[in-house]
Amino acid sequence: MLNTGYKMINIKIKKGEKFNNIVPEKLKDKIIATRINDKLYDLYDEAPEDGEAELIDIYSAEGEKILLHSAAHLLANAVTDIYKNALPNTSNEDENTFYYDFKMDPVSIEDFPIIEKKMEEIAKNNIKIEKIILSKEEILKIFKNNKYKIDKINDNLKDNMESSVYKQGDYMEFCRGPHVPSTGYIKAFKLLSVSSTNYEGDINKEKMIRIYGTAFPDKKLLNSFLAKREEAMKRDHRRIGAEMDLFMFDNERAPGMPFYTPNGAIIRNELINYMKEINKSHGWEEVWTAHVFKDIIWKQSGHYDKYKNDMFLFELQNGDHYGLKPMNCPGHITIFQRNAYSYRDMPVKYSEPGTVYRYEKSGEMGGLTRPRGFTIDDGHGFVRPDQVLEETISLLKMVPEIFRTILGTEEISYDLSVIDKDHPENYLVSYICNNCSTKFEMRAVSKELKCPNCGSFDLKVDFSMWDNATDSLREALKTLNLKYTEYPGEAAFYGPKIDIHIKDALGRLWQLSTIQLDFFMPINFDLSYIDRDDKKVRPIIIHRAIYGSYERFIAILLEHFNGKLPTWLSPLQTYVIPVSDNYNDYASNINKILTENNIRSKADLSGETLSKKIKLIRKMRPSYIIVVGEKEQNANTISVRNRKDKMEIFEINKFIDYIKKEIENHKIDQIF
Template identity: 35%
Template sequence: MVNFKEDEQLKTLNHSCAHVMAQAIKHLYPQAKFWVGPVVAEGFYYDIDLGDDVIRDEDIEKITKEMKKVVKSGKKIIRREVSKEEALEMFADDPYKLDLIADLEDGNITVYDQGDFTDLCRGPHVDNVKLCKHFKLIRHSGAYWKGDSKNKMLQRIYGVCFPTAEELEAHLQLLEEAKERDHRKIGKDMNLFMVDDLVGRGLPMFLPKGYTIWQELENYIKEKERKLGYLHVMTPCVGTVNLYKTSGHWDHYKENMFPPMEMEGESFVLRPMNCPHHMMIYANRRHSYKNLPIRIGEIAHDFRYESSGTLKGIERGRHFCQNDAHLFVTPEQIKDEFTKVVELIFNTYKDFGITNYRCVLSLRDPENKEKYHDDDEMWNTAEDALRDVMNSIGIEYTEEIGEAAFYGPKLDVNVQPAIGNEITLSTCQLDFCLPAKFNLSYIDSNGEKQTPVVLHRAILGSLDRFMAYILEETKGNLPTWLAPVQARVMPVKTDDEGLNAYAQEIVDALEAADVRVELDDRAEKLGYRMREGQVEKVPYLLVVGFNEKDDRTVSFRLHGEKETTVLPLDTFVEKIKAEIKEKSREHIHVN
């Protein structure tokens, strides 16, 4: 997906088109007052105060027609410099522009004229409005002035503009594809999760089918971890403020945390991460070098106060569950343990068919040290150690300044979704800082006390975000082992006792084999029930007719396929059991 802010030509064109839209709106709504109309990654928008008028879906077409008239007029876009006094007089009836002008210095204020419309702007712009003819208004919403909920709600209209009709059409097709892949739409169609403002924005609730997927992901990664010697724990969702002051999170992460709760003279917060709890578990007993490495894992509930504008279904919420672990190691064990973490990441990606990813070594920004634990020697040691390990095991990576955790450098594994921008799924962080802050120790081979090194790692990242990513990559067409309903049995005639009895027999046989199966014997036409099963992405739709009953067979259609296959009942049960056990991806159809 194109990023309009990163392409200078598109940035200039879209900024100009925002002015064209403002001019058209001024023609249609003479009372309109304008705040800002910037270019953003997905195109442009303008925030508008229309007084008592409200933009509705049908008004977008009206604005589009007026924009086409403006474009057809072929007016030149002319830049002018004016004094602050002139600007204040020019926009005297627009409080939003006056607010902008108040912060500008005299002598360098620019406005742009295009026919009967003048706007305050730094530019640059294209030379003529006719260059903005290949545009599309995408959506509209409300937006508080200056992003402050205490201010007036303005109306925001989004759009895109391209140099050619072909580029615009290609982009619109991508947007349609993005809609089909949006995990929020898929989640609604498949009845997986919900959000409700009465519960709270950014606090998704998993419905039975969605929680089934969540549990399968949890079981999958825990099984892999157990085989590698991880010990799973459960820790509270809250901690004292003093806990986070000890770890350093209070100084470096407080703005992303929910506010403290005062009880009986103590301050508690909802935890944003699990490191401090796991440090305390390690500190609970003495350790010898012979005990290390110790690998503590948890599927942990965390809470972060994300701004409402960034919330997106289960991909980004205020509550999420991390596939977290902390590995307590000696310095000599860093390479082996880091290598095992990387192997686990890549093996997991192989299981899920994830191939489009890149590795990033995220480092501290030495020019902005306020964000990080203040210890140059520690940072140099940690960054050199992580770089050496990654080089020695042959990982290809790029380095990015300023992306480290506040306590240490990290490996981020970023995936490129089919639609949208790159996201980080997995991470492994090297930490010399927190073990020292919590006075953690072990006794070495010489009987002397030493401080362990900690590897913070998350393979699936947050289960919520990983689930959203998989839903969007597969369009909800999950492999059979992960699908919330793996098979649905539908008698052709729901009023025939013989067919219903055989359908129930099939259901019983599949349930005995631990297959998640449903019986759909509603008094609806078979075609309707089949279509519903397709929308809900059920991998196996089984149709039970008289031939199947007489022959003791099953007729099934795989999701995304038109052909019907007939197998003896026992053969089918063994087939689907094997597919689930092997976690096969053979029958995923992303249509």
């Protein structure tokens, strides 16, 4: 972040010398901490050894973090000053924000001005922030009235240990630091929001008030952050969706279920059609599966056991039990099971824009990003173990192709989640009985681990299925030269996976695509194919989604483009406005020609003025506004205004040529 005028400065220091002494006078108001051998120190600290001290600039990323941390303390200082019975718990920093949790009576943003005023006062007084080293017992004494701090002290310090506490005026904090040298360094800050949380994130523990804020080295940076935040809020897909009339919710009749209006359905269908093309060219055959199943299938798949509280389940008059599908895989498996397969038939790859229903708890829903019914661009590949590599490579090629086309994004990151071999009990793995040599698969987390054949407990874990599959994923990533990060222990219990994140125009990272290997469903549904040597073999299932869900992807799309979608996705591609009624015929005719060329066009022949028509249609974000009057009629041309409000005159046929190419090629940029 930041880095405005920040250069790394190293200065030699002798053991025992105070860091403060080596900071050049002219940098005093920018340098807030130092670092030697990767350890951060306060400026009031003494060097622990001879060496080169790196001066930490408040404008550096490191400095910003320290500033945020000190600002959090400033907040706690102010809160405890104002609300005498407020007990500070703990704080944390994110990239540009901090929060502090308190046990206190609820506050609202209306109380912020009072708290901010107090913070300003403390900052203005430029109170020294000093570190004091004390024994655990002394620290416990200081915080004797705050049980949260006592927990924290006991968690972090062994008996007879010493630690630091920070003191600014009367306010004390149990903290490792480092901090800015005095409160005056916290020059530009603002409280942002308030919410609630549970102590230690445990839902069973008491409620706390969490106050969010931000801080920057100067007002200018603060204001630009606030402006960006404001802009991001304006880009909220719910707001854009309402302005463009794309989708709606009826909270009385179908809470959490998105309805697509005609405009929204256009976008959704364009995305679906594009995915169909891509699926087709990569060998994924489209299928269609039912939305309602008898609950036996969910019992067989294991979803019932694990997720029955989150499923839409119901009973008919005749006593039959049904459930709406929470996932598409059992449906695809059902289709797969209609045949017997040879190793030559593999892989079998089914895809579907599959709508699933999950009963999200009321507080967990939110716009299109977390609805109760949503459609996944789902795909299930039934593959031989030796085909995992090839299929993964194919998928890893699809993903960037799609996101570059639609979003124009280059920033894509890959996470590989693998097994934690120290805890085989958390995963579905193979075991071999040392007594009778039986091989079986089991997830041992809550079950007793013994041989199903002879009952022996003398078992050997066999990771070979996991190892081979994981190696294939790794090799696929390496083959394509993709940088990735590996996360041991993050794999699903049924197999390793690759998650793919995309950065949007606002710099936010979204997890969209996922490629998951599954050893579990093939066992549950007893899937098999016949191998070369006439033996039954279990296929591996690859679950994959590229967009993730259409709902969430549309939300991201809208925010990424601020609603100004590429023309091929735009519900309204051209909007024709006559200068006055006298040119209605010409405008209608232009509109007709455009429509005949499969361009989504409308003409506005209402009695409003030209300016007003433009004003009103803007929120709809048409790709091109076409204005025609006497000049155009005489010259047989159109005046075209693009999404950036630039204007150009076109001969109608030329314009149609251009826009058709723009649409066909899924261009992000407009023709001018």
